[in-house]
Each structure stands twice: as structure tokens, then as C-alpha cells.
Amino acid sequence: MALTLEKILAARERIAPYVIKTPLLRLSALDPVFGCRVFAKAECMQITGAFKLRGAFNKVLQLSPEELAAGVVAASSGNHGRGLAYAAKTLGIPATIVIPDTAPQLKVDNILALGAEVVRCGLAERFDVAARIAKEKGAVIVPPYNNEEIMAGQGTVGLEVLEQEPSIEKIVVPVSGGGLIGGIAAAVKALRPDVAVWGAEPAAAPRYSVSLKEGKPTRITVEKSFADALVANMPGDVCFPYVARNVDGVAAVTDESMLRxxxxxxxxxxxxxxFSSAIGLGGVLEGKIPVRPDENVCFVISGGSIGPEQLDRLKSVQ
Amino acid sequence: MALTLEKILAARERIAPYVIKTPLLRLSALDPVFGCRVFAKAECMQITGAFKLRGAFNKVLQLSPEELAAGVVAASSGNHGRGLAYAAKTLGIPATIVIPDTAPQLKVDNILALGAEVVRCGLAERFDVAARIAKEKGAVIVPPYNNEEIMAGQGTVGLEVLEQEPSIEKIVVPVSGGGLIGGIAAAVKALRPDVAVWGAEPAAAPRYSVSLKEGKPTRITVEKSFADALVANMPGDVCFPYVARNVDGVAAVTDESMLRxxxxxxxxxxxxxxFSSAIGLGGVLEGKIPVRPDENVCFVISGGSIGPEQLDRLKSVQ
Known part of the structure; x- marks a missing residue:
């Protein structure tokens, strides 16, 4: 088992009937703000409002009929759960989603609306709770990131970026456990090693910044942050080697820069x-991700799950 | 002088170096909400945040060297002024923009940032004030809509929609004086008479609904509305015949539907x-613009000039 380009190309074909090829937008109004030629891969316009659907479908579509009948389980801060719930609903199988108490209510409501069963628990115990439910039901755990088929699904974002805009020179990706950036970087470096791939993670949860320095997946303390989709307390051990090999840098970005x-x-x-999905742009604002004025930089806008009340937060930033 | 397809094609070529071909987005998440296959022509992503730039450039690029030296003047509720100010700055000529007191401060600030001179006045007297300034300075008035070259520039939006997504069956356009819908409808009906063109205007200012019934441009009373970019109190007399001939229907839409x-x-x-740019979608919500579930409908999102405080308004609507 390895995350190869072939796996990612196969994932693209497998999930094509079920996902949107989201637009790659040229947002020139942002050039003077961020100091480069700004492109956005709008995964916020993906079905279920985030890229997570891609990995979930790639995994579920490879289950056996017996596995499908028993259903799927996931522990998720929200977007992965919604993506998996949608995949399960589409394919007509049962899904149980374990959601930490820290996730916004909007994300919970969206999952309930897709007909999945929802179980709430503390952030730290979410994987244990999911494991117990899987055992009880004989269901398959679909992990949010730490799995090569999940990474292959997320890597299709990278294939699309290269195809939609071959002039892209740098891709900046929000980072939590490492599934999205691991998949994207594997695809991009196999096809176009000249294209740089950067990650951006919360300064409040710098699991990759720390782990890359240590040379191994290292557990960190997750501080409070508005980056509520980027809450992993360590890199996935499956993801880490791909990120370490393929990624040009990971920036730890403050909430203030992200919100600005x-x-x-x-x-x-x-x-x-x-908010979490603006972290790459925040890293540029903060000077932690290098860009040039004439450089074509694609920011992966990984999701768009946000409600009207949350936007009030923007009033306090410049 | 007539607004012909040739004029619109010439406008496209003339303004091409200066404007963005904005994306036509397929927003499938909105299909169940609006009951059709939703596409959005994102003129909110146009330079200066609105389509107005297109007409302004098409007019200014045809001025003589003497006219350019004396500069340009416009009366505008905001977006036209900003578009013209940007065109003037790009071409290195002076611009004076007369802005009614009703326009949001954000629009004024954006125009000042482009180096134009700004004159504030009451809504009703804005055209008189512009005429006086033009006389004093020997400058050319660039009207916001009531001119065939302005309409030809705005009509390039229609050319792009047909080219970007030939499967579009209906185009829905926000309506004020009639420049945008007049231009789009002229382009669309010349090339693709099978494509329907609908307008949407505020129920608080139903100048086209009334005028089309009367068979002539008719002055109406403009009531208070959040559609602050759609404030004309009668159709432009140049625009009206093109709208009357080419448009399939105009819906008068309540503020509540627009905000929802x-x-x-x-x-x-x-x-x-x-807010004004969501009025077409509001017309569909209100049942005043007919759509079918399998119909490809393009909503022209004419502008995006809105500030954080204005979004508070959304908390009071469902």
C-alpha cells in the first residue's frame, strides 16, 4: 500500500460521478492585498461545502457489499462527517458520525439533515468512541485523514488545480492531520515537481511545524483557536511521511492573521x-509563506461551513 | 445610432484589455432552494466590484484627445462612479463623480481611493449637479445607463454568458435604468433568440413594470429599499425600447425576498x-420569475459592494 499517482488518478475516475470539479477562481482584487497573483480553488463550493467528500467517496466506493450493508462510522470535527454522511446517503448505506463538542452547531445540523446518526463526545475521546461504535455495529471506520485511500481522494484536488491552471507555481493548503496536503502534494510532485506546495496550520496547533522539526509525528497541545476545522493534535502517521517528503514548507499562522x-x-x-480555510492567505499576510508579485499562487479554500453569527467575529479585525 | 450586435461585439474587443471575463459559476447547492439549475455570472468579481466598468470603458475609449484632456463627469449611486473613476485613472484623465447622499459610505470611499473628485448631493438633483460641473469644466458626462455605447459595454456580459455556458436557457438581470438588461437582451436575442431574458427590479421602485404596462417610460415614486444600486425613478428613454422589444418579463421583487x-x-x-444583485434570485423565491427544475438559469450577480455592517441585516431574515 502506498499513495501513488496511479492511486490518485484511479480515485479521480472513481469519484467523478459524485463530486463537483470546483472552480479555480482568479481573484485579482486580492493581488495588492497578498502580494501575488491570487487564485482560489473553491472547495467551499463542493457538495457538502468541503473537500472531505472526495476522500470519503473514494474509501466507501471500495467497500465490499457486506461492509456496505453494515454501514460506516467516522469521528469528525464536522466537514468529514458531513462528507461521509452524504456519501452514505447517496449510496444508500447507514452512517454514524461522532462529533466533538467543540464543533459548531451548524455542522451538526447539516449532518443530521443527511440522515446520519450523530453521537456527541469530548474532543479527545472521539476516536475511541468511534471504535466502540464500529465494533458494536460491525461497521467500517472511515478515518478523516490517516489512510491512503482517503489521501488519494483528497489528492484529486491537486490534479484539478494543475489541469485547470497549468501556470500555477505554488499551492497553499490548510493543514490539520495531513490528509489534504498529503494527497495534493503527492499528486503535484509526481506530475509537476516544479510547483511548490506549502501548508498552513494554526499557531495554536502547530503539529506539523513541530513534527517536521522532530523528524517524526509528534503530539502537541491544541490551544483555543477559531480554526475549528484544523484540530488534530498530531500528524497522522500515514500522512506524515508524504508531507515530509513532498511539502516545501508549513507555516504556523495566528488566528488574527487568519481572520484578517x-x-x-x-x-x-x-x-x-x-475561517480555517483562510489560513493559507493568513500565512502570506503574516510573511510566513513567501510569495512574489508576479507569482501565480493557488490557495485551496478547503471549506465554507460558516454561519451568520460567526461573521460578527470579523468586525473586530482590520 | 442604434444598439446593434455589431456595436456590442466591437465593445467587447475595445474593452477586452481592461476588464475581467468574470467566471460563470455553477452553484448546484442552490438548486433545491431556487427550483432550477442555478448558474451565477459573477460580475461581483469584476474589477471595481461591478459590471459598470464595461460601459464606462466603452464610452471613454471612444472620446477624442481633446475630450479626454477635459475629463469625465458622472452622477452615480456608486458602482458606475467607481467604474468610471477606475477607467479615468487607468487612462490618466480627470474624473468628477456626483454621488447621492443615499449611497453607502463604502462606495464613496472606493471612489475617492481611485483619485476621482467626489461631489455629494440629494438623490433627485444628481443629474443637474453633474450637468453644471460638466459645463464648468468642459468635461464629458458619462451617463450611468441611458446611452447606446454604455449599453453596448454592459451587453458584453450577455456575450460572455452565451459563450461560457451555451446550455443556459434563461438569464435573469437586476434592473434599474435599464442599461445592463438592455445591453444583455440585445446581445442575447440577436445571437440566441431561444434564450429567455428576465429582469428583476425592486417592488419599491417598479419603473419597468409600470412603464411596460403603460407602453412608454413612466416616472414612478421610489420608496425606501435595501436595493441601493437600483434607484432610477424611470427607465432611460434610450434603454426602454430595447428592453420593451427584447425582454421576456420584468418582476417587481420585495426587499424581503431579495434579502432572503x-x-x-x-x-x-x-x-x-x-443586496441589489440578489434581486433576480429573490424574484424566483417569490414565484414571480418562472423556472423549471431542469432549466439552466443564469443569474447576473451585477455587483458586490457591501460592508460587514450591512450583513447584520441578514440576521432578521430566514
Whole structure:
């Protein structure tokens, strides 16, 4: 088992009937703000509002009829659960989603609306709870990131970026456990090693910044942050080697920079992301991700699950 | 002088170096909300945040060297002024923009940032004030809509929609004086008479609904509305015949429907429009613009000039 380009190409074919090829937007109004030629891969416009659907479908579509009948289980801060619930509903199988108490209510409601069973628990115990439910029901756990088939599904985002805009020179990706950036970087470096791939993670949860320095997946303490979709307390051990091999850098970005970037993306770029998904732009604002004025930089806007009340937060930032 | 397809094609070539071919987005998340296959022509992502730039450039690029030296003047509720100010700055000529007191401060600030001179006045007297300034300075008035070259520039939106998505069956356009819908409808009906063109205007300012019934441009009373970009109190007499000839229907839409539609466009479509630009979607919500579930309908999202405080308004609508 390895995350190869072939696996990612196969994933693209497998999930094509079920996912949207989201638009790659050229947001020139943002160029003077961020100091480069800004492109956005709008996964916030993906079905269920996030890229997570891609990996979930790629995994579920490879289950046996017996596995499908028993159903699927996931522990998720929200978007993965919604993606899996949608995949399960589409394919007519049962799904149980374990959601930490920290996730916004909107994400819970969206999962319930897809007909999945929802179980709430503390952030730290979510994987244990999912394992217990899987055992009880004989169901298959679909992990949010730490799995090569999940990474292969997320890597299809990278294939699309290269195809939609071959002039892209750098791709910046929000980072939590490492599934999205691991998949994208594997695809991009196999096809176009000249294209740089950067990650951006919360300064409040710098699991990759720390782990890359240590040379191994290292557990960190997750501080409070508005990046509520980027809460992993360590890199996935399956993801880590791919990220370490393929990624050009990972920036740890403050909430303030992320929120400032989100505000510019919304009011000048006209695109609504969830806060977590503006973290790459925040890393550029903060000077932690290098860009040049003439450089074509694609920011992966990984999701858009956000409600009206949350936007109030933007009033306090410049 | 007539607004012909040739004029619109010439406008496209003339303004091409200066404007963005904005994306035509397929927003499938909105299909169940609006009951059709939803596409959005994202003129909110146009330079200066609105389509107005197109007409302004088409007019200014045809001025003589002497006219250019004396500069340009416009009366505008905001977006036209910003478009013209940007065109003037790009071409290195002076611009004076007369802005009614009703326009949001954000629009004024954006025009000042482009180096134009700004004169504030009451809504009703704005055209008189512009005429006086033009006389004093020997400058050319660039009207916001009531001119065939302006309409030809705006009509390039229609050419792009047909080219970007030939499967579009209906185009829905926000309506004020009639420049945008007049231009789009002229282009569309010349090339693809099978494509329907609908307008949407505020129920608080139903100048086309009334005028089309009367068979002539008719002055109406403009009531208070959140559609602050759609404030004309009668159709332009140049625009009216083109709208009367080419448009399949014009719906008068309540503020409540417009705001409800705006909220869905933002939080489910992930696209930030100004309130006025969601009026077409509002017309569908209100049942005043007919659509079918399998119909490909393109909503022209004409602008995106909106600030954080204005979004508070969405909290009071479902």
C-alpha cells in the first residue's frame, strides 16, 4: 500500500460521478492585498461545502457489499462527517458520525439533515468512541485523514488545480492531520515537481511545524483557536511521511492573521470560506509563506461551513 | 445610432484589455432552494466590484484627445462612479463623480481611493449637479445607463454568458435604468433568440413594470429599499425600447425576498453580492420569475459592494 499517482488518478475516475470539479477562481482584487497573483480553488463550493467528500467517496466506493450493508462510522470535527454522511446517503448505506463538542452547531445540523446518526463526545475521546461504535455495529471506520485511500481522494484536488491552471507555481493548503496536503502534494510532485506546495496550520496547533522539526509525528497541545476545522493534535502517521517528503514548507499562522485574511477574501474576493480555510492567505499576510508579485499562487479554500453569527467575529479585525 | 450586435461585439474587443471575463459559476447547492439549475455570472468579481466598468470603458475609449484632456463627469449611486473613476485613472484623465447622499459610505470611499473628485448631493438633483460641473469644466458626462455605447459595454456580459455556458436557457438581470438588461437582451436575442431574458427590479421602485404596462417610460415614486444600486425613478428613454422589444418579463421583487435570496446565495452558494444583485434570485423565491427544475438559469450577480455592517441585516431574515 502506498499513495501513488496511479492511486490518485484511479480515485479521480472513481469519484467523478459524485463530486463537483470546483472552480479555480482568479481573484485579482486580492493581488495588492497578498502580494501575488491570487487564485482560489473553491472547495467551499463542493457538495457538502468541503473537500472531505472526495476522500470519503473514494474509501466507501471500495467497500465490499457486506461492509456496505453494515454501514460506516467516522469521528469528525464536522466537514468529514458531513462528507461521509452524504456519501452514505447517496449510496444508500447507514452512517454514524461522532462529533466533538467543540464543533459548531451548524455542522451538526447539516449532518443530521443527511440522515446520519450523530453521537456527541469530548474532543479527545472521539476516536475511541468511534471504535466502540464500529465494533458494536460491525461497521467500517472511515478515518478523516490517516489512510491512503482517503489521501488519494483528497489528492484529486491537486490534479484539478494543475489541469485547470497549468501556470500555477505554488499551492497553499490548510493543514490539520495531513490528509489534504498529503494527497495534493503527492499528486503535484509526481506530475509537476516544479510547483511548490506549502501548508498552513494554526499557531495554536502547530503539529506539523513541530513534527517536521522532530523528524517524526509528534503530539502537541491544541490551544483555543477559531480554526475549528484544523484540530488534530498530531500528524497522522500515514500522512506524515508524504508531507515530509513532498511539502516545501508549513507555516504556523495566528488566528488574527487568519481572520484578517478571511475578511479580505470575503469582502474583496467575494468568496465565503470557513475561517480555517483562510489560513493559507493568513500565512502570506503574516510573511510566513513567501510569495512574489508576479507569482501565480493557488490557495485551496478547503471549506465554507460558516454561519451568520460567526461573521460578527470579523468586525473586530482590520 | 442604434444598439446593434455589431456595436456590442466591437465593445467587447475595445474593452477586452481592461476588464475581467468574470467566471460563470455553477452553484448546484442552490438548486433545491431556487427550483432550477442555478448558474451565477459573477460580475461581483469584476474589477471595481461591478459590471459598470464595461460601459464606462466603452464610452471613454471612444472620446477624442481633446475630450479626454477635459475629463469625465458622472452622477452615480456608486458602482458606475467607481467604474468610471477606475477607467479615468487607468487612462490618466480627470474624473468628477456626483454621488447621492443615499449611497453607502463604502462606495464613496472606493471612489475617492481611485483619485476621482467626489461631489455629494440629494438623490433627485444628481443629474443637474453633474450637468453644471460638466459645463464648468468642459468635461464629458458619462451617463450611468441611458446611452447606446454604455449599453453596448454592459451587453458584453450577455456575450460572455452565451459563450461560457451555451446550455443556459434563461438569464435573469437586476434592473434599474435599464442599461445592463438592455445591453444583455440585445446581445442575447440577436445571437440566441431561444434564450429567455428576465429582469428583476425592486417592488419599491417598479419603473419597468409600470412603464411596460403603460407602453412608454413612466416616472414612478421610489420608496425606501435595501436595493441601493437600483434607484432610477424611470427607465432611460434610450434603454426602454430595447428592453420593451427584447425582454421576456420584468418582476417587481420585495426587499424581503431579495434579502432572503442574498442570504442563501452567501451561505449556501458561498458568493458575496450586494443586496441589489440578489434581486433576480429573490424574484424566483417569490414565484414571480418562472423556472423549471431542469432549466439552466443564469443569474447576473451585477455587483458586490457591501460592508460587514450591512450583513447584520441578514440576521432578521430566514
Amino acid at each position: 485574511a478571511h475578511k479580505r477574501l470575503l469582502f474583496e474576493g467575494k468568496l465565503l470560506a470557513e | 435570496a442574498h442570504k442563501r446565495l452567501l451561505f449556501e452558494g458561498k458568493l458575496l453580492a450586494e
